[in-house]
Each structure stands twice: as structure tokens, then as C-alpha cells.
Amino acid sequence: MAKVLGVLASARHLGNSEVLLRESLSVCQEHGLKTEIVRLTDLNMSFCHGCLRCILTGKECRIKDDIPLFLDKLLAFDAVIVAAPTYMLGPTGIVKSVTDRFLCRVDRVLDRRTIRPGAVISVAGLEEWKGQGLGQLSLFLLSFGIRPLGFMEAYAPGPGEVVLEKANIEKAREIGELISNSILNQTLIRQEVGPNRCPVCFGDVFRFLPEGTVHCPNCGLEGELTDSGISFPKNYEELHRFTWEHLQSHIEDWVKASAPRYLASRKDIQKEIINLKEKWGE
Numbered sequence: 269m270a271k272v273l274g275v276l277a278s279a280r281h282l283g284n285s286e287v288l289l290r291e292s293l294s295v296c297q298e299h300g301l302k303t304e305i306v307r308l309t310d311l312n313m314s315f316c317h318g319c320l321r322c323i324l325t326g327k328e329c330r331i332k333d334d335i336p337l338f339l340d341k342l343l344a345f346d347a348v349i350v351a352a353p354t355y356m357l358g359p360t361g362i363v364k365s366v367t368d369r370f371l372c373r374v375d376r377v378l379d380r381r382t383i384r385p386g387a388v389i390s391v392a393g394l395e396e397w398k399g400q401g402l403g404q405l406s407l408f409l410l411s412f413g414i415r416p417l418g419f420m421e422a423y424a425p426g427p428g429e430v431v432l433e434k435a436n437i438e439k440a441r442e443i444g445e446l447i448s449n450s451i452l453n454q455t456l457i458r459q460e461v462g463p464n465r466c467p468v469c470f471g472d473v474f475r476f477l478p479e480g481t482v483h484c485p486n487c488g489l490e491g492e493l494t495d496s497g498i499s500f501p502k503n504y505e506e507l508h509r510f511t512w513e514h515l516q517s518h519i520e521d522w523v524k525a526s527a528p529r530y531l532a533s534r535k536d537i538q539k540e541i542i543n544l545k546e547k548w549g550e
């Protein structure tokens with residue numbers, strides 16, 4: 269039986285993210301799918317040390333915490349729905365801290381070569397303060413080879429207050445339908461987006477480049493500013509930074525290749541650091 273994992277990034281019990289996530293997963297259950305929820309704040313976890321041992325030697329992460337097992341679970345499920353509140357204009361920090369550990373499983377993500385369906389649920393207290401919650405939450409899925417197919421943004425400050433707006437519950441159910449249908453029909457069925465949203469991460473915050481194009485900071489997609497908004501190339505599925513080819517090339521040609529590059533100039537770096545330390549009086 270296909271399994272859908274719900275990843276919850278709020279410590280609040282029956283808070284807004286949890287209510288919406290549970291409602292989406294209940295639709296998956298109605299379709300006969302198995303579901304499970306992991307609350308990230310229940311995990312015992314530390315932060316990536318940046319030693320690169322995992323990616324350079326293929327050995328297990330030196331940090332002995334719950335993250336390697338959690339990431340194995342994330343890779344074992346057929347689809348993932350992630351739900352997070354917005355704290356200080358982005359998803360709660362735990363989402364970033366878990367995503368930062370992606371190097372210890374990126375080889376397995378690349379070995380799989382299959383893209384799995386996912387969806388993002390982003391909750392903020394008020395729309396004017398939503399910041400970059402949604403686009404940054406999608407990075408969690410994209411980093412682990414999961415394609416966000418559907419999304420929702422909801423606004424409510426108090427725990428569970430999101431239920432007062434019936435449209436929120438309906439939208440959460442639509443996400444459950446989208447994920448269930450994608451699994452059962454074995455096709456990636458994408459939610460349509462308007463012209464001013466990135467079609468990959470669903471973010472709506474962009475960078476204006478000097479050459480006059482508009483750039484999604486999450487996916488690296490470039491679009492054109494037109495009279496009806498930002499227009500992205502039709503073949504955007506081949507262009508963003510999380511395609512299998514682009515991620516593979518980033519890991520092999522840049523991350524792994526950074527070790528010999530670094531070693532080649534290590535003596536110069538050490539000399540400069542000794543000079544600086546003398547200047548600092550250390």
C-alpha cells in the first residue's frame with residue numbers, strides 16, 4: 269500500500285499547520301493510502317557541522333541524532349506533505365536546520381532518479397507578514413527529490429483558528445486529492461499557478477537581475493516581466509536547479525570538486541590566516 273508522510277514543523281499541538289495537514293492526510297486515507305505524521309520538534313537533532321565527511325567519503329554522518337533515520341523515512345515514503353507556520357517571515361527554523369542536513373542523503377536522492385509527489389502548507393498570522401514562508405518551505409521537499417505539486421497559504425494567528433475559514437479546510441482537502449490522484453494514477457498532477465508565482469516552488473518573491481530578467485532565488489528559474497506579470501519559459505521543468513541533472517552536476521562538479529580545489533590552495537590559506545591572527549593579536 270502506498271504511503272504518504274506528513275511532516276509537521278510546528279510544536280503547537282492541534283495548531284493551524286497540524287489541523288490542515290491532518291485534513292489533507294485524511295483525504296489520502298479515504299483513497300486507501302497509508303499515512304503517518306512526524307513532528308520535527310519531537311526529533312533529537314543537532315546542526316550540520318559542515319565537515320563534508322558524508323559527501324566526500326560516503327560515511328555516515330558523525331552526528332549521532334535522529335536525523336539520518338528521519339531522512340531514511342523521508343526517502344521511503346511515496347509522497348510527502350509538509351506543513352509549517354511562518355516565524356519571522358520564513359518557515360520555522362527547524363525546517364531549515366533539517367534541510368541543511370541534506371548532504372548526508374543526497375547520494376541516495378540522486379541514485380533513486382525518481383521524482384516523488386509532494387505538497388506544501390504554509391501558515392502565517394497575517395498576509396502582510398507572510399514573507400518567504402511558502403517558497404522556502406518548498407526547498408525542504410525539493411532538496412530530497414520530492415516535487416511540490418500543490419500548495420496552500422493560510423492566515424490565522426491563534427492555535428486552530430484556521431478552521432473558522434471553511435475555504436482553508438476545502439483547500440487542505442484539495443491537496444489531499446491532488447497527492448492521492450498523483451500516486452494512484454502514477455503521474456505528477458500539478459496545481460495551476462498564476463503568472464506571478466514560480467511554477468516549481470510556488471514562491472512569489474523574486475530578484476530583478478541587471479539584464480532585465482526576473483529570477484526565482486529558490487529554483488534559479490529566470491522569467492520575463494510582461495504586461496500580465498512574470499512569464500517563465502514553457503520548459504521550466506528542465507531549467508530549475510533541482511532537476512536530477514542540475515542537482516547531480518552541482519554535487520559532483522562543485523561540492524565534491526571543492527575538496528581538491530581547497531587542498532591545492534591550503535598552504536596559501538593557512539599563511540594568510542596566520543597573518544590575520546597576528547594582526548588580531550592572537
Ligand SMILES: Cc1cc2nc3c(=O)[nH]c(=O)nc-3n(C[C@H](O)[C@H](O)[C@H](O)COP(=O)(O)O)c2cc1C
Binds near residue numbers: 286354358396424
Ligand atoms: C515566534 C513567532 C513568530 C511569528 N512570526 C510571524 C511572521 O513573521 N509572520 C506572520 O504572518 N506570522 C507570524 N507568526 C504567527 C504564526 O505564523 C501563526 O500563529 C501560525 O498560525 C502558527 O501556526 P501553528 O498554529 O501551526 O503553529 C509568528 C508566531 C510566533 C510564535
